[in-house]
Amino acid sequence: EPEVTQTPSHQVTQMGQEVILRCVPISNHLYFYWYRQILGQKVEFLVSFYNNEISEKSEIFDDQFSVERPDGSNFTLKIRSTKLEDSAMYFCASSDSGVYGYTFGSGTRLTVV
Amino acid sequence: AQSVTQPDIHITVSEGASLELRCNYSYGATPYLFWYVQSPGQGLQLLLKYFSGDTLVQGIKGFEAEFKRSQSSFNLRKPSVHWSDAAEYFCAVGAGAGNNRKLIWGLGTSLAVNP
Numbered sequence: 001e002p003e004v005t006q007t008p009s010h011q012v013t014q015m016g017q018e019v020i021l022r023c024v025p026i027s028n029h030l031y032f033y034w035y036r037q038i039l040g041q042k043v044e045f046l047v048s049f050y051n052n053e054i055s056e057k058s059e060i061f062d063d064q065f066s067v068e069r070p071d072g073s074n075f076t077l078k079i080r081s082t083k084l085e086d087s088a089m090y091f092c093a094s095s096d097s098g099v100y101g102y103t104f105g106s107g108t109r110l111t112v113v
Numbered sequence: 114a115q116s117v118t119q120p121d122i123h124i125t126v127s128e129g130a131s132l133e134l135r136c137n138y139s140y141g142a143t144p145y146l147f148w149y150v151q152s153p154g155q156g157l158q159l160l161l162k163y164f165s166g167d168t169l170v171q172g173i174k175g176f177e178a179e180f181k182r183s184q185s186s187f188n189l190r191k192p193s194v195h196w197s198d199a200a201e202y203f204c205a206v207g208a209g210a211g212n213n214r215k216l217i218w219g220l221g222t223s224l225a226v227n228p
Contacts, residue, residue, distance in 0.1 A: 004156070031213055043157075043203065043218040055213050091157060098212030099145055100164070104157040 006105035025094030136204030145207030
């Protein structure tokens, strides 16, 4: 069964550093998403991406965040200058039909120290 | 505002017992509703979804859920729980227009299964 692959599974970074979280969506999917889950809190929507542009972003997705689909296969989330409160599990998802059928990756646990 | 409430943070059941996990939503239009499961170290796996039609939907692993508009609920059920069902269960509603909707999530219910 096709999978969404996220790397790394766990990343530790120092506050103020830039991080890039990588995702390889399912190859024929057109819709891409990032969500995050801070420990003990709800999963939160960050951003959706379709047709090479952001479709929607949440209030969390400020200027420190950016997404890119650099080569037609990867879908990356960049945090420019990490803060302690960015520590969370970040989930990538892709879909061929929008909300009708997300497939999630296993997540990247980001720890900012 | 759109929201999802899962009233039970943690539930323990015995293997073989029946299970019902509660989910209530707040959404102005016809909701798109989902249940996801997350096992330790795994991603979020879709169990089942409801968009329209029959209000009782069947999912994978023997799960089902019933949409009750009058109660704004979408409770997940399983007649006989297996030890492998121990996991975190999330209810979500698809919010927005068209098919490119974001998911709004409940806090999750952690299920433990006693042998």
